[in-house]
Amino acid sequence: MAHQWSDRGFSTRCVHAGTFEDTLAGGVNTPIFASSAFQVPGPLGTVVYPRYQNIPGQKAVAEKIAALENGEAGMVVASGMAAISSVFLALCQAGDHVVLQRDLYGGTLALARKELPRRGIEVSWVDSENPEDFAAAVRPHTRLIYVETPSNPLLKILDLEALAREARSRGVFTVVDNTFATPINQNPLDLGIDIVVHSGTKYLNGHSDLCCGAVVARSDLLQAVGSAVSLYGPSLSPYDCFLLERGLKTLALRMARHNENAMAVATFLAKNPRVERVFYPGLADHPGHAVAARQMRGFGGMLSFEPRGDTETAHSVMRRLKLFKPAVSLGGVESLACFPVETSHASVPPAEREKMGIRETLIRLSVGIEDVEDLITDLDDALQAVGEPKP
Ligand SMILES: Cc1ncc(COP(=O)(O)O)c(C=O)c1O
Structure with missing residues (x-):
């Protein structure tokens, strides 16, 4: 489990957390498991399939990211936008309301401006870095507050501990895009935030040669996101998992x-x-x-x-x-x-x-x-x- 790594340093977690032990050949890296068909019943004891996010390469790299974010569980997907949209799809339904910071990555803005209203989800924007202004935008049917800090592109900073406190007292989930900070610089879950999303395309991979995303959260929340990922299907290929795991080591x-x-x-x-x-x-x-x-x-x-x-x-x-x-x-x-x-x-x-x-x-x-x-x-x-x- 990811939280077993909390007493190890970040560099150690980057190198070792999650690595799938290669008992066949003794290699020190997680092998590339290139199968999309796994035997049933198989040695892993469950139905294994790439779209279910449970092939060994996906699990290995997701555990490394969860360990770095001090999260209970993690998941890797095919892009940062897949991570972000899967969280909205999993947690929100028609009739819900969400609160978003205005200074966000353009793709997230477009998702909230075009897609969420089409699905009957109402959106409010907050033009401030004051957590109380986010709290003031919460309504009885608000489901979540979504922010980036530092934000893209103006590097605005939000006090995550205060935001999480305000949201929790109102029974509202908090989601932070931690792409700019990375888990090396900031761990939102430690500050009381419920869900962290990443464009792994950026620093996590770090070599501008791969598109991927990640979600880290409590196990029950992540399971809900996983159900959406299984149905909508943005899974990460074993080859990309290998590249991401290699990038994360440094x-x-x-x-x-x-x-x-x-x-x-x-x-x-x-x-x-x-x-x-x-x-x-x-x-x-x-x-x-x-x-x-x-x-x-x-x-x-x-x-x-x-x-x-x-x-x-x-x-x-x-x-x-x-x-x-x-x-x-x-x-x-x-x-x-x-x-x-x-x-x-x-x-x-x-x-x-x-x-x-x-x-x-x-x-x-x-x-x-x-x-x-x-x-x-x-x-x-x-x-x-x-x-x-x-x-
Ligand atoms: C802060 C931030 N979040 C999310 C995304 C979306 O990630 P992706 O392009 O991997 O879907 C980006 C992309 O630029 C980003 O800068």
Whole structure:
């Protein structure tokens, strides 16, 4: 069980938790179990089938993620959106009401704006980082509160312990997308949150070569999510389980470097006269810094900033970047840059984006594990596009 790992360090859990013992050949890695047909009755003592989330590769990597999140049980699925939509499908039905933070990944926003109402689920949005504002949005038929912290793309921080307390006292489930923080930096379940979801496509895998997702929760809640996954079918293939498990072995090491590099990059940008605003929870003047310092062990590898000047200037800065590749997605070993208005939040109507505070000039960086001096030089060169800063 995942909780047996709680007295071991995160690096140890990354390497060892969940590994399926190869008693046939003595290999140290979980073998790739490439079967979709398993004998009945078989040695595992149950009906085994990939869509039921119980082939050994799925169970091994799910247990590793659960161990890292200090959760009772975990599950891996075919994408982050599969994890998120399965939670809504499992816990909500027509007539229910859900409360969502407004600053969320664009795909989650689209799901809540288009799909949930189509299924008769009512949605309220909260434009604040104050847990009491989430509590105030709760109604008698509210089923769950859904948030991201740090959020995508403005790195807003929510006090998870206070949010969980408010929600519990009202009998409402809480769900946190922990993709940006990763379990190395933050464990929402320890703060009283009910369910954690991940886009494993990002830091968990860490090498930008795989799409997957994960859910971690109490066993009874996870069973409900598992039923939805079995019926709707977004299962993860044994080959992808192998890749994800391999990536996870270095998660703690990678996150230490991501944290360090992003802090240095944010500090450089914050001092740079060619930069208008920087969003990084590790900076002392970030509005969520005190809460982040309390509930996170590191501030993560994601940050956003606005160069001074207009949209054309911001595009010139982007074009000059050499090491930071202009790309969607995040959380890999390589540094990436994107305009959220063109990528993660392209599906959000402009008026709503404006309300969220996402400007056309906002550049989001996924700071990789390269030598940080090289990353800073790359940004410094690109920012020359802004011209001479006004005194
Ligand atoms: C914070 C966050 N959550 C969820 C997702 C969705 O994950 P996936 O693309 O693996 O479905 C993303 C994707 O960018 C994300 O950034």
